[in-house]
Amino acid sequence: MPGMSRKAAIALAASASIALLATACTGQSSSGASDDASKDTTINFWHAWSAASETKAVNALVAGFEKAHPDIHVNVVANMTDDKINQALRTGGDKAPDVISSFTTNNVGKFCSSGALVDLNPFFKKDGIDPETTFPKAMNEYTQFDGDRCTAPLLGDAYGLYYNKTAFAKAGIKNPPRTWSEFETDAKKLTIAKGDSYSQLGFMPDYHGWETTTEHYFAQFSPTYFDKAGRSSLATDPAFQAGFTLQKKLVDELGGFKKLETYRATLGDEWGAKHPFHTGQVAMQLDGEWRLGMALAAKPKFDIGVAPLPVPDDQAGQYGKGYITGTITGIAATSHKQNAAWEFVKYITTNTDAVVNFSNAIHNVPSTLAALKSPNLTYDPRFKTFLDIAANPNSTTSPASINGGVYLATIQNFGYDYENGKVGDLKAGLKKTAAQIDTDIAQAK
Amino acid sequence: MATITLASKRRRSALRTLAFMSPWLIGFAVFFAYPLISTVYFSFMHYDGFKPPTWSGTKNWTYVFEHYPYFWPALRNTLWLVLVMVTLRVVFGLGVGMLITKIKTGTGVFRTLFYLPYLAPPVAATMAFAFLLNPGTGPVSSILEKIGIPAPGWFNDPNWSKPALTLLALWGIGDLMVIFMAALLDVPQEQYEAAELDGASAWQRFRYVTLPNISPIVMFAVVTGVIQTMQYYTQPLIAGKVASGVIQGAGTQFEPGYPDKSTLTLPQLVYNLGFQRFDYGSACVVALVLFVLSMVFTAFLMRRRGGLNLAGD
Numbered sequence: 001m002p003g004m005s006r007k008a009a010i011a012l013a014a015s016a017s018i019a020l021l022a023t024a025c026t027g028q029s030s031s032g033a034s035d036d037a038s039k040d041t042t043i044n045f046w047h048a049w050s051a052a053s054e055t056k057a058v059n060a061l062v063a064g065f066e067k068a069h070p071d072i073h074v075n076v077v078a079n080m081t082d083d084k085i086n087q088a089l090r091t092g093g094d095k096a097p098d099v100i101s102s103f104t105t106n107n108v109g110k111f112c113s114s115g116a117l118v119d120l121n122p123f124f125k126k127d128g129i130d131p132e133t134t135f136p137k138a139m140n141e142y143t144q145f146d147g148d149r150c151t152a153p154l155l156g157d158a159y160g161l162y163y164n165k166t167a168f169a170k171a172g173i174k175n176p177p178r179t180w181s182e183f184e185t186d187a188k189k190l191t192i193a194k195g196d197s198y199s200q201l202g203f204m205p206d207y208h209g210w211e212t213t214t215e216h217y218f219a220q221f222s223p224t225y226f227d228k229a230g231r232s233s234l235a236t237d238p239a240f241q242a243g244f245t246l247q248k249k250l251v252d253e254l255g256g257f258k259k260l261e262t263y264r265a266t267l268g269d270e271w272g273a274k275h276p277f278h279t280g281q282v283a284m285q286l287d288g289e290w291r292l293g294m295a296l297a298a299k300p301k302f303d304i305g306v307a308p309l310p311v312p313d314d315q316a317g318q319y320g321k322g323y324i325t326g327t328i329t330g331i332a333a334t335s336h337k338q339n340a341a342w343e344f345v346k347y348i349t350t351n352t353d354a355v356v357n358f359s360n361a362i363h364n365v366p367s368t369l370a371a372l373k374s375p376n377l378t379y380d381p382r383f384k385t386f387l388d389i390a391a392n393p394n395s396t397t398s399p400a401s402i403n404g405g406v407y408l409a410t411i412q413n414f415g416y417d418y419e420n421g422k423v424g425d426l427k428a429g430l431k432k433t434a435a436q437i438d439t440d441i442a443q444a445k
Numbered sequence: 446m447a448t449i450t451l452a453s454k455r456r457r458s459a460l461r462t463l464a465f466m467s468p469w470l471i472g473f474a475v476f477f478a479y480p481l482i483s484t485v486y487f488s489f490m491h492y493d494g495f496k497p498p499t500w501s502g503t504k505n506w507t508y509v510f511e512h513y514p515y516f517w518p519a520l521r522n523t524l525w526l527v528l529v530m531v532t533l534r535v536v537f538g539l540g541v542g543m544l545i546t547k548i549k550t551g552t553g554v555f556r557t558l559f560y561l562p563y564l565a566p567p568v569a570a571t572m573a574f575a576f577l578l579n580p581g582t583g584p585v586s587s588i589l590e591k592i593g594i595p596a597p598g599w600f601n602d603p604n605w606s607k608p609a610l611t612l613l614a615l616w617g618i619g620d621l622m623v624i625f626m627a628a629l630l631d632v633p634q635e636q637y638e639a640a641e642l643d644g645a646s647a648w649q650r651f652r653y654v655t656l657p658n659i660s661p662i663v664m665f666a667v668v669t670g671v672i673q674t675m676q677y678y679t680q681p682l683i684a685g686k687v688a689s690g691v692i693q694g695a696g697t698q699f700e701p702g703y704p705d706k707s708t709l710t711l712p713q714l715v716y717n718l719g720f721q722r723f724d725y726g727s728a729c730v731v732a733l734v735l736f737v738l739s740m741v742f743t744a745f746l747m748r749r750r751g752g753l754n755l756a757g758d
Contacts, residue, residue, distance in 0.1 A: 114496055410514075
């Protein structure tokens with residue numbers, strides 16, 4: 001390119017650089033439909049399940065609905081990620097979903113505040129269904145935002161404690177810990193050193209330890225994430241300080257951050273057969289109800305015990321609670337078949353038999369109080385622990401926020417800095433993190 | 446009358462030229478100009494993708510530069526990768542190209558061996574590297590420890606994660622190796638012979654014969670390398686995800702940049718802001734930062750290109 005002028009060079013540079021920019025501008029959603037649900041119609045249902053056994057269960061659920069509502073047909077689209085769902089909710093159209101389902105509760109705040117999903121409260125009211133007495137308390141909480149109930153729970157996840165009964169017996173521990181003090185003692189007893197590492201770790205407390213995230217720990221302290229004005233309570237609710245302190249104490253007592261992280265790097269991944277709880281490398285594990293099936297499938301060389309996670313010593317009366325989350329479903333504001341869509345949503349979320357059968361097939365926790373008590377539920381006796389945690393009124397969740405799970409990520413990131421010693425002053429750190437959460441929310445409004 | 450005919454001819458000629466150029470012009474307008482203008486427009490708007498955009502002035506810009514905790518670490522990482530990774534890739538690609546052009550037998554085998562990694566899908570390649578470099582169970586660490594060298598934490602250590610990504614990039618050097626080989630084989634042999642007759646050393650032959658001849662290709666490699674690195678997304682994301690062991694699931698938020706934000710790059714922020722936070726305005730700000738940076742780098746390199754053309758020294 002000898003002799004190329006400066007302008008030409010800049011023009012070429014600009015052309016090359018433009019290729020970096022790609023943004024999508026999409027249409028706006030419009031809502032409102034007064035369809036007749038008794039007339040012959042077809043609705044689109046997008047969901048995220050993808051495994052053969054799961055899609056089979058969804059199809060069975062849909063078949064049950066179509067049998068009960070012969071005039072409403074459901075076109076099922078599987079394996080839909082949140083990104084695809086969000087895009088379809090914005091654009092609408094005949095092929096867009098009338099009903100969506102998502103594995104994460106993170107987007108509920110955005111779905112409700114933006115009007116992407118319609119408020120289900122009028123539909124519940126019209127049919128005389130009281131969500132407060134239909135769904136467990138925590139599930140009621142994560143399916144709405146600022147009084148707008150734009151989603152309903154479609155099965156749930158409950159978190160508890162898995163423990164190695166054989167290792168417990170060897171260490172002379174008779175029962176699973178009920179308080180964090182007992183937990184600390186047991187975790188130390190169960191930890192067996194091997195050189196600079198471990199042959200068995202009592203518990204992996206690090207926030208990167210698979211499911212040992214801040215929100216899962218802190219649920220045992222019943223925190224309030226936001227005050228009435230919508231500001232972060234991180235620095236003002238003592239539950240958070242107690243949670244961070246407990247985790248840091250566990251990290252220090254079980255060998256220190258560096259040693260634990262080095263050990264963690266040697267362990268199998270969360271979803272494989274070599275998960276450290278399956279292999280006996282970690283004796284206690286905070287995890288969701290799905291772990292039981294996975295652990296049994298891995299055929300471990302020990303007996304698996306299941307219990308609720310411990311609670312703070314001064315909340316011993318609330319032993320049995322845990323963290324709750326789950327799959328959500330809602331009706332697209334762009335749908336012109338909202339009444340038909342509601343019939344479907346009502347069936348899959350509130351019909352006890354439908355919920356029970358779906359839960360039996362998917363192996364998640366049922367999402368109605370009636371289904372949780374149903375004699376038709378089939379499960380390993382240990383799974384009952386999770387049913388009880390889901391039904392426990394003291395169980396908690398992380399509430400919906402306008403910017404999704406950003407506040408949870410911010411808290412978790414602070415947790416990383418606190419556990420590795422980068423941040424020493426907990427109170428100041430919590431204050432700064434709360435301010436960051438408030439700034440992020442203000443930006444989203 | 447003759448003037449009118451000439452003007453008419455010129456107009457027709459101009460229209461014909463435009464007609465021939467129209468496929469490119471339409472493509473440029475739809476795929477380049479419109480997104481660029483939209484990006485600038487949305488960077489000043491509050492837009493969540495659902496509600497109509499509303500004017501927010503410089504709020505998004507202030508947020509990204511002053512309050513968004515990931516911006517500065519991501520910018521630092523991106524610049525580090527541009528400076529270190531691009532430089533090493535060009536030097537290594539040229540080195541491998543020169544080596545293979547010198548080999549007399551088995552050239553095809555070596556070409557294939559060096560080119561094959563480039564064909565590996567980035568997700569699979571990154572996952573394989575993360576497992577190979579696993580500080581606890583990876584074979585690389587085991588070998589290093591066996592020969593008495595303490596193994597670094599690689600993707601689990603914020604000081605080693607970017608060098609580990611650079612290793613991954615060097616492993617997939619096949620693309621540069623091929624174009625450098627083509628350029629090296631194109632250098633006239635007589636120039637080397639003349640230089641040898643003049644008593645030029647190997648370094649002098651490289652400095653005064655090879656480099657001036659291949660300088661346009663070096664420039665091409667650097668410019669495309671810078672642009673590719675500005676778009677660097679998949680590898681750091683997957684490496685961080687695999688090494689952290691934290692999988693995005695129901696009710697959780699994926700942590701970008703594990704460990705300690707060290708693998709965070711600007712394109713990841715565009716995704717985080719736009720698709721996880723629904724803050725398209727701020728995502729556009731980061732996209733514009735990328736645009737300006739790549740433009741500055743490219744313009745700078747274009748202007749400095751003369752420095753590589755050392756024939757006249």
